[in-house]
Each structure stands twice: as C-alpha cells, then as structure tokens.
Amino acid sequence: xxxxxETTDYPYPTYLKALNEEKHGRHDEAVRHAERLFTYNNxxxxxxxxxxxxxxxxxxNPDYMANGDGVLSMEDEIILGDCKVGEPRRVAIRVExxxxxxxxxxxxxxxxxxxxxxxxxxxxxxxxxSIDVELEFTGETKGSVYREVIxxxxxxxxxxxxxxxxxxx
Numbered sequence: 001x002x003x004x005x006e007t008t009d010y011p012y013p014t015y016l017k018a019l020n021e022e023k024h025g026r027h028d029e030a031v032r033h034a035e036r037l038f039t040y041n042n043x044x045x046x047x048x049x050x051x052x053x054x055x056x057x058x059x060x061n062p063d064y065m066a067n068g069d070g071v072l073s074m075e076d077e078i079i080l081g082d083c084k085v086g087e088p089r090r091v092a093i094r095v096e097x098x099x100x101x102x103x104x105x106x107x108x109x110x111x112x113x114x115x116x117x118x119x120x121x122x123x124x125x126x127x128x129x130s131i132d133v134e135l136e137f138t139g140e141t142k143g144s145v146y147r148e149v150i151x152x153x154x155x156x157x158x159x160x161x162x163x164x165x166x167x168x169x
Contacts, residue, residue, distance in 0.1 A: 011040050011049040018059050034059040043107040043152035050158040069156040070103030070125070072096070080166035083139045091137055093149060093162055095123070096130035104154045108133065111148040114140050115164070139168030 018033035034056035037049075046053075057064045073096045083089050097103045105123040110116075118134040125131065139145060145168055151160045 011037055011045050011052055014040075015049075015052045015056060018056060022059055030059050038154065043109075046106055046152050046154060046158040050156070053154065054156060069099050070097050070101045070127070070154070071099035072103055072105070072125070072151060072153055072155055072157070072160055073098045074151070074160065074162055076161075077163040077165065080137060080164060083137065083145075083166045083168050085139050085142055085168055088136045088138045089166075090118075091135050091164065092132040093135070094130060094132055095125070095151070097125035097127055099155065100127055102126050105151055106154065107152040109150045109152070110135070111150070114138050114145070115147055115149065137164060137166060139166060142168050144168075 014033055014036050018030045018037070021027075021030035021033060037053055037056045040049075054069070057069075074093055078091060078093065080089055080091065095105070103125045105121075105125070108117055108119075108121045114137060116136045116138075118136060119132075123131055123133075133149070135149065137147070145164075145166045147164045149162045149164065151162070152158060153160070
C-alpha cells in the first residue's frame with residue numbers, strides 16, 4: 001500500500017498517509033503529511049477535499065476547533081441597477097475574514113467575459129482583515145443580467161459565490 005501511495009501526489013493519498021502514521025503512533029510524521037495537504041494550491045482540490053483539510057487540522061493541532069476556521073464574509077448579491085450597453089461599471093466586493101485563523105483566497109473566477117477582475121486572484125486575510133475585490137462589468141446586450149463571482153479558499157466553506165444583477169439598457 002505504501003508503494004502505491006508514494007506514486008501518487010494527490011490530497012486523498014496524502015491524507016491517508018497522515019491517518020496511517022497517526023494510527024501507528026508516529027505523530028511527527030502524521031503532522032508532516034497533514035501539513036503537506038495545505039501545499040496543494042488547486043481550487044478543485046479546495047472544493048472536493050475540503051473535509052480532509054479540516055480533519056488534517058485536527059492531526060496538526062488536537063485542540064483545533066472547527067468553529068475557529070477562517071471565515072470569508074461577503075454579500076451574497078450585489079444589485080448594479082441600470083447599466084448602459086457597452087459602458088463599464090466598476091464594482092467592489094468587500095471580503096472580510098470573520099474567523100479566528102488566516103484565510104487564503106486561492107482563486108477568483110468570473111462567470112462571463114462581461115466581467116473583468118481588476119484585483120489579484122489570490123489574497124491572504126488575517127482574522128479581522130478585509131479587502132475590496134475590484135472588478136468591472138460591461139453589459140453587452142440589453143436585458144436583465146445575472147452573473148457570478150466565485151471565490152475559492154482554504155476556509156471551511158471552500159467555495160463562495162456572489163451574484164451580480166443588472167438591468168442593461
């Protein structure tokens with residue numbers, strides 16, 4: 001089994017290694033593997049393996065409290081109102097870490113080419129810290145528009161979505 005696990009470099013086998021080491025009383029090795037989980041900088045992994053990351057925190061720190069995770073807080077929806085076709089509208093999304101641990105935004109994705117991200121895609125937020133994520137919306141056709149800004153992070157809620165609504169005139 002160890003040989004197979006050594007040939008793969010994905011979060012789940014790394015997590016299994018941490019569990020196995022912990023089971024056999026090799027806590028230092030278990031912590032090493034658990035910490036390795038947090039080096040996978042991949043938004044897909046953040047979403048799929050989020051529960052493993054939380055469990056790994058218990059291996060690293062047996063006194064870890066899940067309710068103390070980093071927590072990204074932001075509006076669920078932003079109403080832009082009337083926007084003219086082809087006229088850019090700047091938007092700022094306030095993101096705050098309301099948790100007790102550092103939060104890392106690993107990626108920000110946009111649901112349409114009518115949105116342009118003006119801020120970096122990665123951010124590190126300490127507890128209590130906030131940032132404004134700047135972007136620009138340009139309505140391309142008349143009508144009611146619904147778009148999303150998707151945040152991927154290492155928090156207990158790995159994926160957060162903010163809806164943008166506009167009426168393009």
